[in-house]
Structures are given as C-alpha cells and as structure tokens.
Amino acid sequence: MMIRRIIIIVAGMIFLSLGTGHAQNVTFEASAKTVVGVGETFAVSFTVNAQGVIFRGPAFPNFMVISGPNGSTSSSIRMINGRTTMSIANSYSYYLQATKEGSYEIQPATITVDNKVYKSNSLTIKVIQNPGSSGQNPGQNTSPQNRNQQQGQTGPQSASNDVFVKAFISNAAPLQGEGIIVTYKIFTKVPISQIAFTKLSSFPGFWSQNLMKENEKNNQSTQIIDGQQYVVADIRKIVLFPLKSGTLTIDPLELQCVAQVKRPTKTRTGDPFFDDFFNDSFFNNSYSTIEKSLKSNPLVVNVKPLPAENIPVGFNGAVGTFSFNSTIDKTKLKTNDAINLKFTVSGEGNIQLIDKLDMTFPPDFETYDPKITSAINPISSGIAGTQTFEYLVIPRKPGNFTLKPVTFTYFDLKKRQYVSISTPQYAINVEKGSGESAAITYSGVNKEDIKYIGSDIRHIKNQPFTLQKTGVFFFGSTFFYLCLLIPLLLFIVLIIFWKKQNARKADIQLMKNRKATKVARNRLRKAEKFLKEQNKEEFYIEISQALWGYLSDKFNIPLAELSMESVNDALIKKNVNEEIIRQFTETLNDTEFARFAPGEKSLFMDKIFNEALEIISKIERELR
Amino acid sequence: MRTQRRLLLFLVFLVTLISAGASGYQVIIDRANKAYSDGSYANSIDLYKEVLKNGYESAELYYNIGNAYYKLNDYSSAILYYERGNRLDPGNEDINFNLKIVNNKIADKIEPLPELFYKRWYDALVSLFSLDTWAKIVVILFLLSIFMASIYFISRILILRKISFWLSIILFFSFLFTMLTAFQSYSRLKNQHEAIVFSPTITVKSSPDEKSIDLFVIHEGTKVSIIDQIGNWYEIRIANGSVGWLQSSTIEKI
Numbered sequence: 052m053m054i055r056r057i058i059i060i061v062a063g064m065i066f067l068s069l070g071t072g073h074a075q076n077v078t079f080e081a082s083a084k085t086v087v088g089v090g091e092t093f094a095v096s097f098t099v100n101a102q103g104v105i106f107r108g109p110a111f112p113n114f115m116v117i118s119g120p121n122g123s124t125s126s127s128i129r130m131i132n133g134r135t136t137m138s139i140a141n142s143y144s145y146y147l148q149a150t151k152e153g154s155y156e157i158q159p160a161t162i163t164v165d166n167k168v169y170k171s172n173s174l175t176i177k178v179i180q181n182p183g184s185s186g187q188n189p190g191q192n193t194s195p196q197n198r199n200q201q202q203g204q205t206g207p208q209s210a211s212n213d214v215f216v217k218a219f220i221s222n223a224a225p226l227q228g229e230g231i232i233v234t235y236k237i238f239t240k241v242p243i244s245q246i247a248f249t250k251l252s253s254f255p256g257f258w259s260q261n262l263m264k265e266n267e268k269n270n271q272s273t274q275i276i277d278g279q280q281y282v283v284a285d286i287r288k289i290v291l292f293p294l295k296s297g298t299l300t301i302d303p304l305e306l307q308c309v310a311q312v313k314r315p316t317k318t319r320t321g322d323p324f325f326d327d328f329f330n331d332s333f334f335n336n337s338y339s340t341i342e343k344s345l346k347s348n349p350l351v352v353n354v355k356p357l358p359a360e361n362i363p364v365g366f367n368g369a370v371g372t373f374s375f376n377s378t379i380d381k382t383k384l385k386t387n388d389a390i391n392l393k394f395t396v397s398g399e400g401n402i403q404l405i406d407k408l409d410m411t412f413p414p415d416f417e418t419y420d421p422k423i424t425s426a427i428n429p430i431s432s433g434i435a436g437t438q439t440f441e442y443l444v445i446p447r448k449p450g451n452f453t454l455k456p457v458t459f460t461y462f463d464l465k466k467r468q469y470v471s472i473s474t475p476q477y478a479i480n481v482e483k484g485s486g487e488s489a490a491i492t493y494s495g496v497n498k499e500d501i502k503y504i505g506s507d508i509r510h511i512k513n514q515p516f517t518l519q520k521t522g523v524f525f526f527g528s529t530f531f532y533l534c535l536l537i538p539l540l541l542f543i544v545l546i547i548f549w550k551k552q553n554a555r556k557a558d559i560q561l562m563k564n565r566k567a568t569k570v571a572r573n574r575l576r577k578a579e580k581f582l583k584e585q586n587k588e589e590f591y592i593e594i595s596q597a598l599w600g601y602l603s604d605k606f607n608i609p610l611a612e613l614s615m616e617s618v619n620d621a622l623i624k625k626n627v628n629e630e631i632i633r634q635f636t637e638t639l640n641d642t643e644f645a646r647f648a649p650g651e652k653s654l655f656m657d658k659i660f661n662e663a664l665e666i667i668s669k670i671e672r673e674l675r
Numbered sequence: 676m677r678t679q680r681r682l683l684l685f686l687v688f689l690v691t692l693i694s695a696g697a698s699g700y701q702v703i704i705d706r707a708n709k710a711y712s713d714g715s716y717a718n719s720i721d722l723y724k725e726v727l728k729n730g731y732e733s734a735e736l737y738y739n740i741g742n743a744y745y746k747l748n749d750y751s752s753a754i755l756y757y758e759r760g761n762r763l764d765p766g767n768e769d770i771n772f773n774l775k776i777v778n779n780k781i782a783d784k785i786e787p788l789p790e791l792f793y794k795r796w797y798d799a800l801v802s803l804f805s806l807d808t809w810a811k812i813v814v815i816l817f818l819l820s821i822f823m824a825s826i827y828f829i830s831r832i833l834i835l836r837k838i839s840f841w842l843s844i845i846l847f848f849s850f851l852f853t854m855l856t857a858f859q860s861y862s863r864l865k866n867q868h869e870a871i872v873f874s875p876t877i878t879v880k881s882s883p884d885e886k887s888i889d890l891f892v893i894h895e896g897t898k899v900s901i902i903d904q905i906g907n908w909y910e911i912r913i914a915n916g917s918v919g920w921l922q923s924s925t926i927e928k929i
Contacts, residue, residue, distance in 0.1 A: 448876050526861050
C-alpha cells in the first residue's frame with residue numbers, strides 16, 4: 052500500500068513536470084442540483100478539464116449569489132498498464148440561494164483554453180416550496196472553507212438528516228397578550244459542538260423574553276425518529292407576548308455548528324478498482340469535522356384579539372393572572388415629610404409590560420416619577436414575578452388630602468374576562484411642619500418687595516370707640532327717614548304759612564290803597580275846618596299828614612321810610628309825570644316850610660290847601 | 676322753631692339711648708385690650724367676642740380681633756375679621772394697612788382683574804366713608820338744600836334769592852347722589868357675598884360634585900365671592916375672575 056502510494060506520488064511529480072499541454076478533448080461542464088427548496092443554498096460548479104483562463108460566469112437573475120465564482124484546481128494522474136494520463140480539473144463554483152419557486156435556467160459560462168473559447172452547458176434548476184420540516188434542507192450548503200477538503204464536490208448528501216434544528220410553539224393560536232413559548236431544539240445523530248447563532252429570529256409584533264440563560268443549554272434527551280436515534284437538545288427558549296392580533300410570522304433561526312460527519316463514499320471515476328482504492332481507510336477516514344449551517348422552520352402564529360366588549364376604562368394590555376395591592380408607610384405626617392406609596396402587581400403574564408399606573412396626587416404634593424422594580428422568573432408556562440411601583444411624594448401644604456384608589460385592570464386568562472382590582476383609598480392628614488421651609492415656598496415676604504420685611508400690623512385701638520347694634524344702621528332706619536321727612540314737612544309748612552302771610556299783607560295794602568284817597572279827603576276836610584277856625588297849627592299838621600299818609604298808603608311805603616327821596620323814587624317808579632312830581636314835592640316843601648317857619652302862617656293857608664287838593668286829585672288822575 | 680328744638684331733643688335722646696346700651700361693654704373691651712397688650716391674645720379674642728355675642732359691633736372691634744388673630748398666626752381668621760371691619764368702615768386706613776400685611780402672609784397670590792376706571796373710582800368713592808357717615812352726609816345735604824330753598828322763598832333780596840336758588844338746586848342733586856352712594860354701600864353690606872377660605876387647601880371643582888374635574892387649588896385666607904349656592908356647594912369667583920365650586924364648610928362668610 053505504502054509503496055504504491057509513493058510510486059504514484061513520485062510518478063505524478065514526474066509527469067507533471069513533463070508538461071500539461073497534452074492534446075486532449077476539452078470539456079467544460081456545469082453541474083448543480085436540479086431540484087432545490089426555497090431558501091436553500093446550493094452550489095453551481097463549472098468544471099473544465101484543462102487549464103483555462105478568462106472565465107466568464109453567467110448572471111443569476113433568479114437566485115441570490117452568496118459567493119462565487121470561487122476557482123479551484125485539482126489534478127490527477129492515472130497510470131494504467133504503464134500508460135500514464137494526467138487530468139486536470141479546473142472548477143469555478145457559485146453558492147446560490149433559491150429565493151422563489153419556479154423553474155429557472157442557468158445560462159452557460161465561457162472559458163478560454165489555449166486561445167479557444169469553450170462554452171458550458173446550461174442548467175435548469177427547479178425550485179420547489181420547502182417541505183414543512185426544515186430538517187431536510189440543511190446540509191447541502193457547505194461553506195467555502197470545506198471546499199478543498201471535498202475537492203470541489205458538492206456537500207455530502209448523507210449529512211442532511213444527521214443534524215437539524217426545529218422550532219416548536221406551545222400555542223399557535225394565543226390571545227393578544229397571552230404568552231407563548233417558542234423552543235428551538237437541535238436534533239442530531241452525530242456529535243456536534245460550537246453552536247453559534249448566525250441569525251436570531253426576529254419577532255416582529257411580539258414582546259419577547261429569553262427564558263434560557265447563555266450557559267445553560269443542555270437539556271438533552273434522546274428521541275427516535277423514523278427508526279433513527281437522535282440526541283435532542285433545547286438550544287433556545289423564548290416567551291413571546293403578541294402585541295397585536297392577526298397572523299404573525301416568526302422568522303427561522305439560523306446557526307452554525309461543527310459536526311463530525313461520515314465522509315462521502317463517492318468517486319468520480321466509477322471505476323471499481325479506484326473506488327476500492329480511494330475508499331480505503333488510508334485515503335478516506337470515515338469521519339471528518341465539517342462546519343454546518345442550520346436553519347429552523349419558520350412559525351406562523353395566529354393571534355386572536357381580546358374580547359372587544361366590556362373593555363374597562365384604563366385597561367392597559369395586561370393579560371394573565373395577577374394580584375394587585377398597595378402599601379403606604381404613613382398617613383399622618385407633617386409638611387415636607389415624605390410618603391412612600393408602593394403598588395405591587397404580582398402574578399403570571401406579560402407583567403413587564405405593565406409600566407405605568409393611573410396614579411394622580413393632589414396638586415400640592417411634590418411628586419417624583421415612580422421607581423419601578425421588576426422581579427421576573429421564567430417558569431414553564433411563561434413569566435411570573437412582581438412589578439413594583441414606588442412613589443415618593445412630599446406634601447408641601449397642610450391639610451386633609453385623599454389619595455384616590457388606583458385601579459389595575461387586566462384580562463384574566465383563566466376566567467376569560469376582564470378583571471379590575473382597586474387599592475384602598477388613603478386619607479392623608481398633613482399637619483403644618485415646624486420647619487420654615489414650608490413657609491418659604493409661599494411666604495408673602497418673598498412675594499412682595501422687600502419693603503414689608505420686618506413690618507408688622509398696626510396696634511389695636513385702645514381709645515374707647517362707639518359700639519353699635521349688630522346689623523343696625525343709621526341708614527335705612529326709621530330715624531334716618533324721619534331726619535329727611537321732618538325737615539321736608541317743616542319746609543312745606545313754612546312755605547304755606549309764608550304764602551298765606553304774604554297774601555294777607557297784600558290784602559292790607561290793597562285796602563290802604565283803596566282808602567288812601569278817602570283818608571286824604573277826610574284829612575283835607577278836617578284841614579278845611581281848621582282853616583275856617585284859623586287854627587294854623589292843626590291845619591298844617593292835617594295837611595302834612597294827608598299828603599304823607601296818602602303817599603304811604605298809595606305806594607306801600609312804610610311811614611318810617613318816608614322821605615323826599617323815597618317819595619320821588621316811588622312816584623318815578625309809578626311813571627308819574629315829572630311835572631306833577633315836582634309840583635308834589637313843592638307842595639310838600641311849602642307845607643313843611645309853612646308849618647315850621649316862624650312868622651305869618653295864615654297868609655299861605657288857602658294857597659297850600661288848594662295846592663294839596665289839586666295835587667292829590669292830579670296824582671289820582673295820573674295813577675288811574 | 677319749637678318743632679325743630681323738639682326734633683333736636685329727640686335726636687339727642689336716641690343717640691344717648693343707643694350709646695347707653697353699649698357703654699357697659701367698654702369695661703370688657705378695656706380688659707380685652709389689656710389682655711392683648713399682655714400678649715394673651717386668645718383671652719383677648721374671647722373677651723372681644725363676648726361683646727360681639729351680645730349683639731354689638733364696630734369696625735374698631737373687628738380690627739382689634741383681627742390683630743389678635745394675626746398675633747396667633749391664624750391668618751385666615753385675621754383676614755375674616757379685618758374684612759368684617761372693612762365692611763363697616765371701608766375707609767379705615769388702619770384696617771386696610773393690616774389687611775394688606777396679612778394678605779402677604781397667605782399662600783395664594785391672585786392677580787385681580789383690572790376694572791374699568793370709572794367703576795374703580797366709584798368703588799373708591801363708596802369706600803371713602805362708612806355707611807352711617809354717608810347717611811349723615813345725606814341728611815346734612817338735605818337739610819342744607821331745604822334751608823336754601825327756604826331762603827329763596829322767604830327772601831325779598833334779589834341777589835340772595837338767586838344765590839339761594841342755585842345753591843338749593845346743587846345741594847339737592849348732591850343729596851340725591853350721596854343717597855345713591857349710601858344705598859350702594861348699604862346693599863354691599865346687606866347682601867353679603869364674600870367669604871374667606873378656611874380649609875388649608877381646597878381643590879375647586881368644575882361643578883357641585885366631588886367627582887367633577889379639579890379646576891384649581893386655593894388655600895386658606897383667600898377671599899372669594901359667592902355667586903351661587905346649590906345644597907352645601909357654593910359657586911365662587913376669585914379675584915382673577917376664575918369661577919368654580921367648593922363645599923360651603925370650607926369657607927366662612929364675611
């Protein structure tokens with residue numbers, strides 16, 4: 052064995068050095084799987100059995116090119132009955148991924164060998180819908196690193212069922228908000244190691260929580276599938292809470308692992324001798340480690356909406372089984388002391404999604420954002436734990452306050468209905484604290500200008516003051532109205548009295564006026580009598596009185612006010628002729644003169660008597 | 676003349692009758708003043724209130740009670756009594772001064788709504804004198820007006836008649852105006868619709884219902900105007916014009 056191998060190697064070296072340009076039929080072939088699944092990665096190889104240059108690959112419009120072209124060369128030497136032939140295989144491979152269903156043609160590639168252009172054959176690839184279990188599909192896609200090992204061949208077919216990943220779902224039709232558990236399990240017949248996730252599933256529309264810690268992975272068991280024994284291990288376990296209703300898809304999980312796989316037992320020649328020869332343990336160890344890419348199956352979850360009727364106000368999306376309670380550290384305190392109010396939601400369900408409570412505090416409380424602490428434990432059916440909301444509030448003003456009850460509403464999965472739990476109402480009694488800080492916050496001293504700092508109220512009134520009956524006022528009292536009414540009445544009485552008096556006075560004047568002529572005539576008649584008797588004294592007195600009295604009565608001039616001037620005025624006022632006035636005053640003067648002048652008085656007596664008679668009758672006429 | 680003298684006698688008699696009843700309380704007031712000066716404010720309040728209880732009041736009495744409450748740091752009570760005093764004698768400078776001081780000590784600072792100038796002036800005029808002072812002015816103006824009218828009627832001197840006639844007219848219109856002012860003052864006094872908040876903190880509601888929306892918060896010592904009442908709820912307005920409902924137990928009418 053050893054000798055043969057050495058011979059071959061030595062001979063090969065010799066023949067290689069002899070030159071490669073042997074006349075030979077150049078073949079340029081394309082090869083690939085003819086049937087692939089959607090999403091499957093497969094290799095397309097273009098192989099030329101000569102040293103070629105300028106390789107032009109086709110375009111792959113219907114596939115996704117993962118890598119390529121990757122060139123590789125292999126050579127072989129055959130010695131048959133002393134005849135030695137050397138063959139060269141120059142291959143260019145692409146790794147493609149099928150993206151959609153259908154039948155697609157891969158156009159030929161071209162290559163130049165010895166200045167001649169060769170064209171490969173075209174290929175038809177049929178892409179089919181993936182079978183339900185993804186266990187079948189991984190394995191074909193060998194990573195480029197394995198290529199040299201496998202001498203440009205496509206991956207070993209036998210590995211496809213040796214190891215695969217499968218996703219399981221606890222409940223494919225949950226309610227919105229109900230937790231479901233997705234478990235990824237790896238099934239393997241061969242030893243595997245170094246599992247590394249290349250693409251974690253994304254969970255659009257879900258809130259997810261990993262249930263497995265990084266290092267705890269090996270929950271291994273054995274399971275027999277189709278008569279084959281597999282080792283099964285959980286590699287990933289996630290609880291998902293659907294955030295919306297409808298059909299949601301969970302993308303497949305992709306991972307790489309290193310597996311020890313049985314070597315393929317295939318030769319290219321089909322020659323039995325060489326098959327035996329190469330399948331010999333010297334050339335072909337039964338196991339080799341290969342790196343494998345695995346992909347799980349996608350999952351479809353049909354999320355049902357929560358009952359639409361009777362949704363309580365304040366329902367925030369909590370679904371599960373919960374209890375809710377609150378504690379307060381004190382209800383009687385002083386201003387600026389802190390109150391610690393704690394609400395705890397505990398139970399099973401999407402507890403971490405409960406991130407706020409409908410809590411309002413009186414406006415005079417200084418409040419801070421609540422401190423939210425979660426204590427979450429993964430359990431077999433999902434997540435259980437407590438969510439604690441700690442409020443720290445500081446009352447700044449004294450008074451009695453009420454903390455309104457807080458209601459927590461969730462959908463109970465067991466009872467299949469909405470449940471509301473309320474905490475008790477707390478009555479808070481805040482007393483005025485001794486500290487000055489409370490006063491500072493609203494003290495008027497700060498509010499106003501500095502002018503009132505140190506100011507004080509004015510002192511009380513110490514001097515006696517008058518008290519009055521409560522609710523009794525001077526205004527509106529009877530006395531007040533009397534004060535107005537009595538003077539008014541007095542005024543009216545006075546006016547009436549005055550009017551009457553005036554009227555009477557007017558009557559007297561009228562009478563006097565009417566009598567004036569009569570009185571004057573009487574006086575004159577008397578004077579005439581005295582004239583006859585020659586009684587001068589009496590005569591002049593009568594004449595004088597007749598004239599003055601007449602004026603007084605006629606013109607309503609009091610006797611005391613009588614004088615030459617006042618008489619003059621009165622007569623002018625009455626529109627008496629000036630001639631008459633002059634005559635009248637002359638007569639008056641004459642009378643006075645005759646009366647008081649010494650000497651002969653009798654001489655003028657007749658003349659004065661006639662003048663007086665004349666002037667009075669003249670005035671009478673004038674005034675008429 | 677004789678009737679007038681009789682009226683005067685009657686007036687004197689009435690005044691003495693009123694003051695005679697009250698004079699007995701001067702002793703109590705003196706004791707209260709002494710207690711205040713000694714610093715036992717609570718005692719002085721009790722004594723002052725005894726006078727009130729017997730049905731007597733005065734602006735000065737309320738002023739003294741307000742001062743005593745102020746000294747006890749009971750600002751809302753102080754404000755209440757100052758306001759009561761201010762009601763009886765709006766022009767009292769001491770009351771207004773102390774009221775200003777104590778209003779700076781309370782929690783709420785409310786910007787009053789600006790009022791139209793003529794309303795402000797008229798309010799200031801009405802507040803110039805106490806109601807009874809206004810009433811006295813009314814009576815004096817009326818008497819003067821009548822006196823001038825009498826002169827007009829009686830006098831024979833032309834110039835005197837002219838002067839007295841115009842004076843009488845002017846005085847009569849002044850009388851009518853002061854009468855109106857006094858009425859204004861009287862209606863303010865009688866239709867009491869202001870109150871002082873006594874609860875440390877009140878949340879004013881949008882409607883007379885505990886469950887209604889919280890509108891704003893006022894604190895003790897704040898003066899509110901009562902607009903309406905339903906059951907034990909008052910609709911109130913604060914100085915800046917905001918309106919809301921609160922429970923009647925939280926406030927005290929002035």
